[in-house]
Amino acid sequence: MLGALQLLGQKGLDFFQRLGRGNILLLHIVEGLPSLLPRLPLLIRQTYMVGVLSLLIIVVSGLFVGMVLGLQGYNTLVDFGAAESLGTMVALSLVRELGPVVTALLFAGRAGSALTAEIGLMKATEQLSAMEMMAVDPVRRVLAPRFLAGVISMPLLAAIFSAIGVLGGWFVGVGLLGVDDGAYWMQMQDHVDVYDDIMNGVIKSLVFGVVVTWIAVFEGYDAVPTSEGVSRATTRTVVHAALAVLGLDFILTALMFGD
Amino acid sequence: MSGSCKMELATGRRMRGIVIITSLGHNAAIFFAAVTIMNESSLIQIRDLHFAHKQRVVFDGVDIDIQRGGITGIMGPSGTGKTTLLRLIGGQLKPTRGSILVDDENVPRLPRAALYRLRQRMGMLFQNGALLTDMNVYDNIAYPLREHTRLSETLIRTLVLMKLEAVGLRGARDLMPSELSGGMGRRVALARAIALDPMMVMYDEPFTGQDPISKGVLVRLIRSLNDALGLTSIIVSHDIEETCAIADYIYLLSGGKVVAHGTAQALGRSESAWAQQFLHGEADGPVPFHYPANTFTDDVMQSGNVS
Numbered sequence: 001m002l003g004a005l006q007l008l009g010q011k012g013l014d015f016f017q018r019l020g021r022g023n024i025l026l027l028h029i030v031e032g033l034p035s036l037l038p039r040l041p042l043l044i045r046q047t048y049m050v051g052v053l054s055l056l057i058i059v060v061s062g063l064f065v066g067m068v069l070g071l072q073g074y075n076t077l078v079d080f081g082a083a084e085s086l087g088t089m090v091a092l093s094l095v096r097e098l099g100p101v102v103t104a105l106l107f108a109g110r111a112g113s114a115l116t117a118e119i120g121l122m123k124a125t126e127q128l129s130a131m132e133m134m135a136v137d138p139v140r141r142v143l144a145p146r147f148l149a150g151v152i153s154m155p156l157l158a159a160i161f162s163a164i165g166v167l168g169g170w171f172v173g174v175g176l177l178g179v180d181d182g183a184y185w186m187q188m189q190d191h192v193d194v195y196d197d198i199m200n201g202v203i204k205s206l207v208f209g210v211v212v213t214w215i216a217v218f219e220g221y222d223a224v225p226t227s228e229g230v231s232r233a234t235t236r237t238v239v240h241a242a243l244a245v246l247g248l249d250f251i252l253t254a255l256m257f258g259d
Numbered sequence: 260m261s262g263s264c265k266m267e268l269a270t271g272r273r274m275r276g277i278v279i280i281t282s283l284g285h286n287a288a289i290f291f292a293a294v295t296i297m298n299e300s301s302l303i304q305i306r307d308l309h310f311a312h313k314q315r316v317v318f319d320g321v322d323i324d325i326q327r328g329g330i331t332g333i334m335g336p337s338g339t340g341k342t343t344l345l346r347l348i349g350g351q352l353k354p355t356r357g358s359i360l361v362d363d364e365n366v367p368r369l370p371r372a373a374l375y376r377l378r379q380r381m382g383m384l385f386q387n388g389a390l391l392t393d394m395n396v397y398d399n400i401a402y403p404l405r406e407h408t409r410l411s412e413t414l415i416r417t418l419v420l421m422k423l424e425a426v427g428l429r430g431a432r433d434l435m436p437s438e439l440s441g442g443m444g445r446r447v448a449l450a451r452a453i454a455l456d457p458m459m460v461m462y463d464e465p466f467t468g469q470d471p472i473s474k475g476v477l478v479r480l481i482r483s484l485n486d487a488l489g490l491t492s493i494i495v496s497h498d499i500e501e502t503c504a505i506a507d508y509i510y511l512l513s514g515g516k517v518v519a520h521g522t523a524q525a526l527g528r529s530e531s532a533w534a535q536q537f538l539h540g541e542a543d544g545p546v547p548f549h550y551p552a553n554t555f556t557d558d559v560m561q562s563g564n565v566s
Contacts, residue, residue: 122392125387125389125392126385126386126387126389127389127390127391127392129346129351129385129389130383130385130389130390130391130448131391132349132351132378133349133351133378133381133382133383134378134379134402134403134406134451135375135376135378135379135403135406135407136402136403136406137375141406
């Protein structure tokens with residue numbers, strides 16, 4: 001019993017220590033962001049690595065999620081004679097929820113794990129130490145550009161995901177199931193609000209971008225510098241980022257749409 | 260007492276005072292001159308160094324002087340904290356007690372900006388080279404120059420080619436780190452370490468895992484670069500033959516303390532049993548062959564009780 005309590009206390013202390021280290025690192029990263037201004041090529045390169053290379057998985061997933069939404073939505077709405085509202089349903093589901101959330105989950109799996117592995121391996125092969133000894137701050141040169149690239153990429157990827165998803169829903173609803181083309185777009189334009197729906201979705205994806213990229217760079221920087229340590233850190237990035245995204249999604253939804 | 264006597268007494272006291280002050284001043288001048296000479300001859304002074312990692316004591320009162328312009332070898336068995344010592348000198352770790360003066364600056368107490376300025380005058384060769392894997396050889400060496408200077412690309416190119424020529428790898432400038440052999444990687448890392456013309460270079464196990472030719476090349480490079488560039492070099496190693504061949508002075512570390520120090524010849528004559536065991540690679544001695552345990556008989560007798 002005492003051992004279990006001790007273990008629980010130790011786990012709690014470890015958690016808060018890691019949280020503290022993570023916050024300090026985030027502060028250092030934010031502090032280092034202005035130093036990126038004269039080094040834009042660094043940021044562009046990382047935005048390509050983190051954002052552009054994630055496009056394929058985002059586009060394909062967005063298309064299929066939109067198609068599934070079109071199919072499921074049609075089957076439900078047609079029973080109430082409201083099949084013309086399919087466009088509204090698909091668009092609202094995507095821009096409010098599925099776009100930011102699924103993109104963040106995919107982003108954590110594709111880009112987050114890659115960031116953690118890259119930074120963790122740089123630590124294991126002493127590249128970060130070598131930079132420190134060359135009087136170059138690795139937080140500014142390695143972590144800050146990757147963090148900012150993630151924060152910039154996430155809302156753009158989520159927007160692309162939603163747009164492709166709307167097209168997927170149109171393809172199934174209008175193209176295959178016979179929903180009226182004009183009604184699909186008209187209903188969507190009437191019921192989707194730029195500020196209430198689209199902007200809230202953008203805010204969500206921005207928050208998820210900060211959280212996922214923060215977790216990814218922190219796990220890499222804090223990894224035990226061995227092959228096992230890097231492997232564990234990569235797993236932790238995906239698990240923690242997914243849990244954080246889902247938990248935050250509930251809080252943000254309650255704040256934005258909870259009336 | 261007459262007025263003139265009083266004056267004489269006062270003058271006498273004043274004269275004695277002047278003599279004492281002059282003498283004190285003279286002694287102080289000699290003292291400060293001695294300290295200055297000491298400081299001038301040793302670039303790094305480590306005093307009463309204590310360092311512990313988690314529960315393990317790594318250094319327990321270590322005093323080391325690294326002479327300016329010389330090559331100093333730090334030797335000891337694996338796990339004695341030789342690499343940790345380099346990290347302490349570089350300010351990547353902080354000691355629990357003691358001082359580390361590098362060119363008269365106390366590294367553990369330096370604020371971040373001053374520490375980074377000092378590091379620009381230090382070079383370090385890591386055990387595995389630690390080259391940045393997303394850049395080719397040329398860009399690796401140009402990296403510190405681009406970060407810390409505003410030199411034109413033309414001048415940077417000239418400097419990089421000079422450094423590569425010094426380590427004999429000018430022809431390999433377009434290769435990626437993954438295309439280099441272990442020895443070549445270390446030579447490129449050495450070229451990067453001297454890119455900013457530092458006052459000192461620290462070598463972390465430079466000979467480990469190298470073939471005889473690469474070892475010979477590294478030994479020659481370390482000596483010739485040290486002498487030609489007027490560097491101060493610190494070599495952390497347990498390769499006795501190579502280190503003794505080039506080090507002007509050697510410190511042997513074990514159990515968190517300096518066990519012996521001196522020139523290679525002096526250490527060869529050392530009466531320390533530990534030093535002799537280490538230098539001759541004997542399997543048993545003050546460092547026992549067996550890890551501490553119960554007697555073999557006890558362990559065997561207990562085998563009967565194992566269910």
